[in-house]
Amino acid sequence: MAGPISSGAGxxxxxxxxxxxxxxxxxxxxxxxxxxxxxxxxxxxxxxxRSVFELSYTQTTLIESVWFIAYFVASIPSAKLIERVxxxxxxxxxxxxxxxxxxxxxxxxxxxxxxxxxxxxxxIASGITLLQVAANPYVxxxxxxxxxxxxxxxxxxxxxxxxxxxxxxxAYLILGRSKxxxxxxxxxxxxxxxxxxxxxxxxxxxxxxxxxAVLAIVIARFPLPAMGNATQRHNKEERKKHSLxxxxxxxxxxxxxxxxxxxxxxxxxxxxxFVSQPDIAxxxxxxAGRYLTFLWGGMMIGRFAGSAIMQKFDAGHVLAAFSIGxxxxxxxxxxxxxxxxxxxxxxxxxxxxIMFPTIFTLGIKGLGPLTEEGSxxxxxxIAxxxxxxxxxxxxxxxGLQTSFxxxxxxxLYILFYALWGSKTTNALPDQQVEx
Numbered sequence: 008m009a010g011p012i013s014s015g016a017g018x019x020x021x022x023x024x025x026x027x028x029x030x031x032x033x034x035x036x037x038x039x040x041x042x043x044x045x046x047x048x049x050x051x052x053x054x055x056x057r058s059v060f061e062l063s064y065t066q067t068t069l070i071e072s073v074w075f076i077a078y079f080v081a082s083i084p085s086a087k088l089i090e091r092v093x094x095x096x097x098x099x100x101x102x103x104x105x106x107x108x109x110x111x112x113x114x115x116x117x118x119x120x121x122x123x124x125x126x127x128x129x130x131i132a133s134g135i136t137l138l139q140v141a142a143n144p145y146v147x148x149x150x151x152x153x154x155x156x157x158x159x160x161x162x163x164x165x166x167x168x169x170x171x172x173x174x175x176x177x178a179y180l181i182l183g184r185s186k187x188x189x190x191x192x193x194x195x196x197x198x199x200x201x202x203x204x205x206x207x208x209x210x211x212x213x214x215x216x217x218x219x220a221v222l223a224i225v226i227a228r229f230p231l232p233a234m235g236n237a238t239q240r241h242n243k244e245e246r247k248k249h250s251l252x253x254x255x256x257x258x259x260x261x262x263x264x265x266x267x268x269x270x271x272x273x274x275x276x277x278x279x280x281f282v283s284q285p286d287i288a289x290x291x292x293x294x295a296g297r298y299l300t301f302l303w304g305g306m307m308i309g310r311f312a313g314s315a316i317m318q319k320f321d322a323g324h325v326l327a328a329f330s331i332g333x334x335x336x337x338x339x340x341x342x343x344x345x346x347x348x349x350x351x352x353x354x355x356x357x358x359x360x361i362m363f364p365t366i367f368t369l370g371i372k373g374l375g376p377l378t379e380e381g382s383x384x385x386x387x388x389i390a391x392x393x394x395x396x397x398x399x400x401x402x403x404x405x406g407l408q409t410s411f412x413x414x415x416x417x418x419l420y421i422l423f424y425a426l427w428g429s430k431t432t433n434a435l436p437d438q439q440v441e442x
Contacts, residue, residue: 260370309360
């Protein structure tokens with residue numbers, strides 16, 4: 008008789024010895040790649056929209072805030088949809104929602120309209136939320152408990168591959184084809200130039216929509232293992248005896264995800280504007296967009312390395328070491344200038360690399376039948392990226408470089424979580440989920 012394979016996430020997958028999850032995980036990795044790619048296109052889109060619509064830093068970061076508000080709004084409906092139609096159909100629906108939003112971006116560019124742009128980005132982000140709610144727990148469920156963080160870091164490395172390639176795509180097809188993107192520093196455009204620059208995003212988003220539609224067809228036809236619902240398979244009366252809020256690792260893990268996203272998105276969104284400054288690297292937005300690739304490349308390398316490191320070392324200890332490194336390089340970014348400031352900001356990508364997948368797996372550890380609810384709350388906490396508008400406000404009032412002190416403060420909370428907040432309390436037994 009086949010034994011269960013525990014995820015360490017409070018849920019187990021039971022299957023025959025011959026069952027192979029490699030192809031399914033590889034296909035899921037392509038989803039991680041795609042939503043990472045699309046999310047980071049925003050980082051090259053933001054300086055572009057700033058020149059097209061003549062936005063302040065606060066207004067510019069508000070665009071990203073709308074993106075992450077979608078995580079807060081769509082997480083619970085996504086969980087309900089998965090419960091109703093299953094993982095596979097939910098993944099297909101998520102991809103189609105994203106494709107519809109990408110096509111909507113071409114409409115926003117044709118008008119052009121700041122308001123329609125915000126709505127379409129919200130639609131795309133809602134589709135990504137559905138993918139996140141389905142895919143992250145799925146990856147955590149399949150495998151041994153001691154390698155849950157390692158496994159999710161490995162798949163998240165493909166997410167980082169997407170984020171690394173997206174700046175090149177955006178710099179070439181968006182910034183490289185617009186006057187605002189090729190100008191040295193900030194530039195004031197005429198009405199005709201703003202219209203022409205706005206329409207430069209049409210081709211990239213048509214390409215994205217087509218790729219998403221094709222991927223939806225592939226997912227729909229692929230024989231993914233059917234992962235059951237842990238909470239549905241557990242006695243409801245028994246579940247009532249337990250509370251999510253008795254688990255320290257989840258209670259402190261939710262704000263850890265929230266705060267981490269403030270740090271990651273703040274760095275990514277303001278990177279192009281920061282390195283374009285005369286006292287930093289004095290680059291055009293197009294050139295700066297290419298350097299953004301190094302930031303995301305560091306995250307990819309860090310996740311591959313982190314996956315291997317966590318095979319031998321405690322995930323909490325590794326998270327602590329990386330948070331200390333991130334804090335140090337952020338201080339260097341704030342208090343230096345020139346290439347040192349630029350490369351220290353790039354280096355933070357390496358230290359940020361393992362944070363999300365490691366916090367996620369530590370956060371749902373020992374939740375037993377409460378795993379799915381806990382996962383939903385952690386995904387909802389991605390809405391923390393919406394507070395990047397706070398850093399935009401700091402940049403407007405105290406200077407862009409000074410605003411990165413907010414990022415340094417965020418790293419200190421991650422250190423606290425790694426050393427104390429992530430410790431498991433009241434761990435519940437795993438629930439078995441057929442695959």
